[in-house]
Amino acid sequence: MITLTDSEDLVDFGPIPPEINRLLQQGVDIHPSDPARARAFFRTAIELAPDVLPSYRCLFKLQNKLRDFESARETATSALFRARTQAGLDADWRRWTLAQLTAAPEYPARFVLMFLKALAFIELRDGHEDLAAAYLAQLEQLDPEDGVGASVIAALLAHREA
Incomplete structure (x- = not known):
């Protein structure tokens, strides 16, 4: 068992159940040295509480880092x-509007944007520029202030196309 003692090293995942937070913190703590165990912590968190959105983000970020694009795509989807x-x-997702997203509860709406950005990045890294561009175009409509930083992915795509 991994014990986390330094609260300064903890990631703030927001309002999530304590048992899920522990799993995510453990996965984050060991992901550089033991990605398989980290993946197991993140998957367990998803199985125990499938509606807790940060768990998915932890898992697909790890899968993407490991270049397991198919798994990352499935998790992000x-x-x-x-x-x-x-x-x-x-x-x-192509029918979503800024007005609908603004009217939605803030917590899942923020994750909608993050997950669209993640899918754009995963698709770009996996060589699917057209799909990445489609996600980015939708993000421009839904997040005109670029709050989730999709412009970084757009710059990577533009560099590839140049």
Whole structure:
């Protein structure tokens, strides 16, 4: 068992159940040295509380880092489904509007944007520039202030296309 004692080293995942927070903190703590165990912590968190959105983010970030793009894509897609359901958005992300996102509860709406950005990045890294561009175009509409930093992914895409 891993024991975390220094609260300054903890990641603030927001209002999540303490047992899920412990799993995520443990996974974050060991991911550089033991990615397989970290993945198990993140998956366990998702299995125990599938509506806790930060768990998905931890898992797909690890999968992406490990260049396991198929798994990262599946996790991010599942995450987006959960977030959009909590936000009360349509099943098709292409039909979402800024007005709908603004009217949605803030917590899942923020994750909707993060998960769209993640999918754009995963698709770009996996060589699917057209799909990455589609996600980025939607993010420009939904997040005109670039609060989630999609412009970084857009710059990477523009560099690839140049």
